[in-house]
Amino acid sequence: MKNISTDIIIVGAGPAGMAAALKAYEMGIKNILLVDRLPEPGGILQQCVHNGFGLQKFKEDLTGPEFADRYIKKLGNTGINVMLHTMVMEMTRDRKMIISNDVDGLIEVAPKAIVMAMGCRERTRQQVSIPGTRPSGIFTAGVAQRFMNIEGYLPGKEVVVVGSGDIGMIMARRMTLEGAKVHAVTEIMPYPGGLTRNVVQCLNDYNIPLYLKHNVIDIRGRDRVKAVKIARLDEKGKPMNGTFEIECDTLLFSVGLIPENELSRMISLELSHATGGPFIDDNYQTSREGVFICGNAAFVNDLADYAGTEGEIAGEAAAKYLNDSLEAGTKARVVAGDNVRFVVPNFITREDSVTLYARVTQPMLDVTVSSSGGIINMKKQIVKPSEMIEINLDSEKLKKIKGLKELMIDVRPNK
């Protein structure tokens, strides 16, 4: 078996992985291997042809491929070894890996540090248990996006989108632009799953109806989807009487994302129920020393910009780990309190600066984001599950946190 020696391996060349590789390189680590199973770097950004990327990181309104290009061009100016069409087959707790591609076959790698940046997966029809037949014409929104924007196939002409996640709404617009008719977007919650800007510019702009508190309760069709039955949901989320049917040939599911955990499980990382990803500290290090994780593989982010930022932190930390300068300080556990579904990173160890991301359970107006010890106290006009709250902790706040075992974050109404 071929053997490659490398200081750091980075798994996944999306925004998080590319940012991690670039940062580690900048920190002086020259022997870096960046692998991705796709034939080119960029990850899912390449199929996200819409704009809205980069507003945070570059202060510009970029499309996905343009955002990716910023990192790809930089990669080209470094000595980072980018191996494409390459997959990680095996990974052990003592950081031994077997990777494979169509040129070299199986390759052994024993990196000193690992940065995992595999992104996330879409939840499917099965995971939301929609009854009915199993005809063709049922896709996750992201798969339909790849078919359209990269492979050049229109997945269907008469469309219903299940779930109002951002990709679902973006695909509703995309398919409309290419001549399909999108009859409805359904959402079980009383509020949209994605960003307001997408409700306005992807649905309202094209008069695509959004049915809140509705769900598809039956799928009909033998070879191809023929129709769906839609019901209004009561307060408990149960279908009510008075259903209606929409004839369609295509169903897109946009019902949430889950961190890609195959490798995390291989090395027995404990997974958080709240995020679906492994527990991490503020260097994006997992419970296994020298193994870092960032971007959507760690927890599902709202923006690719955040994945880039996390990649930088993980890349820097991996470099420091190699130089023995990654401080193993005392740990304060970060805990989700009232109206907080999750808050990450799970542990605070750093003393310089840390950004926490909190996702609320329910939308709320006029709230205070607070913490144990009164260390955090932020007023917000509105919080929504679709938009993570960013909590910046400076060295002064971190000094106060140092004495704590636990930092509980609450989001409560001001009344």
Place this chain on the structure above:
Amino acid sequence: MSDRINEKKFICIMCPLGCEVTVKSDESGQITEILGNSCKKGETYARDEFTEPMRVLTSTVAVEGARFARLPVRTSDLIPKDRIFDCMKEIQKIRVKAPVKLGDKMIENILGLGVDIVATRDLSL
């Protein structure tokens, strides 16, 4: 009835608050009142949406000689919202050849709008 015709509602997207802003106008289409916004940005947003809503259009074009079938493109600047489908018709007509560089003009001055359709990535042979 006539009251409703002269009232248009917009959801402001300038911040996560998402205010529902109402724009009232007289018969000649002149704005008489803007209501429901929480800040100045919301007023400007609603005014622009009422008078001439503008959008960035992103799409893909057929490409030959590349690894992929489609090349992603965008308008180099904002275009009027009501010209989106006209622009799509033009975009659907063209077929380009790889290699292409990010920023290359695929359609120059589309429909005389003073805006180009440009490639949003490099695509090699």
